[in-house]
Amino acid sequence: MLITFLRRLGWFVLLVLVQALILNNISFFGYATPVLYVYLILAFDANMSRYSLLLWGFALGLAVDIFSNTPGVNAAATTLLAFMRPSLLRLFTPRDSAEDFSPGILSMGTSPFIRYLTFCLLFHQTALVLLLTFSLVQPHVIVLRIVSSVLLTGLCILGIEQIRK
Amino acid sequence: MRNLLNFVLKYGYWFLFLLLEIASFLLLFRFNHYQGSVGFTSSNRVMGRIYAVSAEVSSFFQLNTANTQLTQRNLELQVENQLLRKVLSQRSNNDAFDRIVASSTDKDYTIIPATIINNSLNRPDNYITLDKGTADGVMPEMGVVNGNGIVGIIYLTSEHYSLAISLLNSKSCISCKFKNNDYFGYLKWKGLDSRFAYLEDVPRHALFQKGDTIVTSGYSAVFPKGLMVGRVDSIADSKDGLSYLLRIQLATDFACLDDALIISGKNRQEQHTLEQSANQSTKK
Incomplete structure (x- = not known):
């Protein structure tokens, strides 16, 4: 129990630092920024309680917020993702999979995992970009930001999955 | 009573979700209005x-x-x-x-x-x-x-x-003027490109040309008069047509500040x- 918690905490610190010190400085063509820290929420065990998911999500978003001077923005988006995750996971899990598993290419299969990943990232990025810009004045810029960041983040996460395999 | 308890236990995460979202939004709006949020x-x-x-x-x-x-x-x-x-x-x-x-x-x-x-x-x-x-x-x-x-x-x-x-x-808005005369305007940034900002409210009768140097006006007491801001990159009209809207190539390279x-x-x-x-x- 304690070991699981410490392992999660280790991932938490690592992902927040990588996000704050490296990834936040990346901006491809002025639009795409990889948002890798959501990987923590996506990879939590499937039968984790909704309460702890929400609390982890909020804490993770808040930590990233404090680093990037956007109080509340990442926290709100990540809490939303943590709230949606159980339903999205159920939607894309193959019927015959085990009761408890950690979502990934190995446990879910490549194409269900990619579908799960895409939908989760879309929800998260849409909330994030809308809260950051807080206006609908330039809809094409907003859509471009969302799509390009989802693609870039998705590629990063698939890369990590390949390495962990 | 037991039904109520069951209901709360089953859907309690909804309340937690709403609570956390409300907390996030409070942070989001507080930061823009109060100075006390350094933490x-x-x-x-x-x-x-x-x-x-x-x-x-x-x-x-x-x-x-x-x-x-x-x-x-x-x-x-x-x-x-x-x-x-x-x-x-x-x-x-x-x-x-x-x-x-x-x-x-x-x-x-x-x-x-x-x-x-x-x-x-x-x-x-x-x-x-x-x-x-x-x-x-x-x-x-x-x-x-x-x-x-x-x-x-x-x-x-x-x-x-x-x-x-x-x-x-x-939120940034800085009073600037031309280096070689005293016509002034307000410098604002409109997003996307970190190399350019816009000078608004430059009067119609102001005399200038492309490439002119823009410096701080010193009206606000934040900056002394005459600090380098940038150069006029292109000239356009403002939306209401009453003043010029100048695109300024900024002298500071924000991508490598140290x-x-x-x-x-x-x-x-x-x-x-x-x-x-x-x-x-x-x-x-």
Whole structure:
């Protein structure tokens, strides 16, 4: 129990630092920024309680917020993702999979995992970009930001999955 | 009663979700309106430390470019200094004039050197974290400049760190004028490209051309008069057609900021209180 918690905490610190010190400085063509820290929420065990998911999500978003001077923005988006995750996971899990598993290419299969990943990232990025810009004045810029960041983040996460395999 | 309890147990996560979202939004809106939220930004103690270490590492790799830039700027200033000396010596035949010039130039502003430890370009509202705080005499609404041009304005300060609103922020609005005449306008950033900002409210009858230099006007007491801002890149009309809208190529390269100077006017407080009382009396 304690070991699981410490392992999660280790991932938490690592992902927040990588996000704050490296990834936040990346901006491809002025639009795409990889948002890798959501990987923590996506990879939590499937039968984790909704309460702890929400609390982890909020804490993770808040930590990233404090680093990037956007109080509340990442926290709100990540809490939303943590709230949606159980339903999205159920939607894309193959019927015959085990009761408890950690979502990934190995446990879910490549194409269900990619579908799960895409939908989760879309929800998260849409909330994030809308809260950051807080206006609908330039809809094409907003859509471009969302799509390009989802693609870039998705590629990063698939890369990590390949390495962990 | 038991049904109610079951209901709460089954759907309790909805309440937790709403609670956390409300907390997030409170943070989001509070930050824009109150000055007391330093704890939730990168200028608090822990984050400041981490960023200071990371900035030290990355600035080591930027030393080369910074050096060449400084040398170049040094050269330009040297040439300008020579020229000014010559003009001054031609014009002043008595010591009194020299003394007045010497006393009026460097005494009105104090300068605090600082290092930029965190910076962003890609958001709609960008902020800069600096490694000097109230302990070093930094206060909100002081100006931040570097060797090439102006950078931003201090927004929040903690004991050892401070957070500045970058020029690349929708809230930033700086009074600027042309170097060779006194027509002025307001400099604003409209997102996306970190190399360009826009000068608004330049009157129709103002005289200027492409490539003219834009400097600070000194009207706001945040920046002294005459600091380099950028050059006119293209000329367009404002939306209502009553003034010009100029695209300015910024002199500061925000993608590689490292060292900066925090400037504070000695009489800033006095001017600020005077303007506020004037505002209040006209409102009544």
